[in-house]
Amino acid sequence: VAGIIRQWLEAYSVTLDQLLGIGIGSVGPLDRQLGMILEPAAFPAPGWKHVPIVQLLKEKLGVPVTLENGANTAVLAEYIAAGRRPDNMLYCINAAGLRCGVMNNGRLMLNQTGDINSFGHMIIDAGGRLCDCGNRGCLNRYISIPAIIDEASRRLNAGASSLLLRDWHGDPVKISLDSIIQAYLAVDSLAREILLESAAYFGIGIANMVNLVHPQHVILGGRLVYDAPGYYEKAVEMAQKYIYHNLKAKVSIGQGLLQANAAVIGAAMMVFHSFF
Incomplete structure (x- = not known):
């Protein structure tokens, strides 16, 4: 990591003396x-278990280093980028699992563990699909990219017809999110059913979180939101259906301005904020 940072500095003609610091937006859990x-x-x-990343980078580069969960750095970046922004914002990105960041009254809401992955382990179907955490019915098992690939493999193995059969040949490793999105865009019925079902559960999860933290604005992110037309719309439809009636008129839902760059930009912002 330090070597890559040095390469970037050289590429942009920046010296270490000119570097204000390094911000890291990481997956959790963290020990801040x-x-x-x-x-x-x-x-x-x-190999990324119990890694003292802040100390290691400080020793190698000699500049201040900040560490925070990537969903938190992302919501901070989107909050600042929004300009005339609401003070209460919920940011949710669905990828390998669901991660969420929350701005509460203009401040980043930090939990004690730095682990934002727990949002994906809310139970939405008691007795449902087995999750790797040991519980059944966790939201992640219905919306995450690994869960979507698993469900596609399961249905193909059960005899479903799909364009995905060209890649599958009985080997689930050969199915990727790319191939599922391509089949979805080609109006493949299996791919569309799986992704829109995922979107529906995503929306239900969003509604649960809105009912809990009462944000004024919700940002949805992740590749499916950006690259699968109709996925975002289905998630919003289901969220609006299940948000508590007293909150529906008080919350808006949209996509982020910064999209995939939000976590990186927010990590840089945290370095700047650490000086003030």
């Missing part, structure tokens, strides 16, 4: 006091 990434449930590379 120790500056450590603990045991992330969904991380694309092995």
